Each structure stands twice: as structure tokens, then as C-alpha cells.
Amino acid sequence: xxxxxxxxxxxxxxxxxxxxxxxxxxxxxxxxxxxxxxxxxxxxxxxxxxxxxxxxxxxxxxxxxxxxxxxxxxxxxxxxxxxxxxxxxxxxxxxxxxxxxxxxxxxxxx
Numbered sequence: 001x002x003x004x005x006x007x008x009x010x011x012x013x014x015x016x017x018x019x020x021x022x023x024x025x026x027x028x029x030x031x032x033x034x035x036x037x038x039x040x041x042x043x044x045x046x047x048x049x050x051x052x053x054x055x056x057x058x059x060x061x062x063x064x065x066x067x068x069x070x071x072x073x074x075x076x077x078x079x080x081x082x083x084x085x086x087x088x089x090x091x092x093x094x095x096x097x098x099x100x101x102x103x104x105x106x107x108x109x110x
Contacts, residue, residue, distance in 0.1 A: 004083065 029037045
């Protein structure tokens with residue numbers, strides 16, 4: 001359980017480090033005037049990109065898509081619910097409560 005949390009923490013720290021080291025000076029289009037941004041991006045406000053420019057950018061940068069994670073099965077999602085210590089404690093308490101309710105006497109259980 002704690003190893004999973006530790007892995008997540010390490011991954012987040014690595015991502016933060018990469019983001020801090022990125023050169024963001026090229027990401028300034030949002031600060032430009034519309035006409036200046038259109039000129040910088042080599043596009044036309046009315047027509048958009050030409051087919052040649054689209055193909056060139058697709059080849060250079062790839063598709064504008066996020067990578068999707070493989071979908072987890074139902075059983076994997078259910079098993080994840082029992083990885084938390086608090087859930088296990090509550091489950092044990094529920095089982096003890098159920099046994100006490102069936103036997104009808106708390107002292108018989110102890």
C-alpha cells in the first residue's frame with residue numbers, strides 16, 4: 001500500500017522537475033495580439049491552415065491527442081478499493097458487527 005503511494009509521490013516529483021526545467025519562453029502566443037499570433041503561427045483567421053501545412057505539422061508534432069491508459073477491468077477496480085488501510089479497518093468492523101448481530105450477544109463473541 002505505502003509502496004504505491006511512494007511510487008505516485010516519486011512520479012509527481014519527477015513530473016514537477018521536468019516542468020520546472022522546461023523552456024517555456026516559446027509558449028507566449030497567449031500574450032500576443034490576435035494578428036501577431038496568427039502571423040507567428042503561420043495561419044489565416046478566415047481560412048485556417050492549408051492542407052500542406054496541416055500535414056507538415058502532423059509529421060513534425062504528431063496528432064493533438066492525449067495518450068490513454070489501458071482501461072482497468074472491473075475486478076481490478078474492485079481490488080483497488082481494498083488497498084486502503086481505512087477500508088480494511090471498516091470492513092473488519094462491519095464483519096464483527098455482523099457476527100455480534102447474528103449471535104445476539106456481545107459477550108459470546110469475546
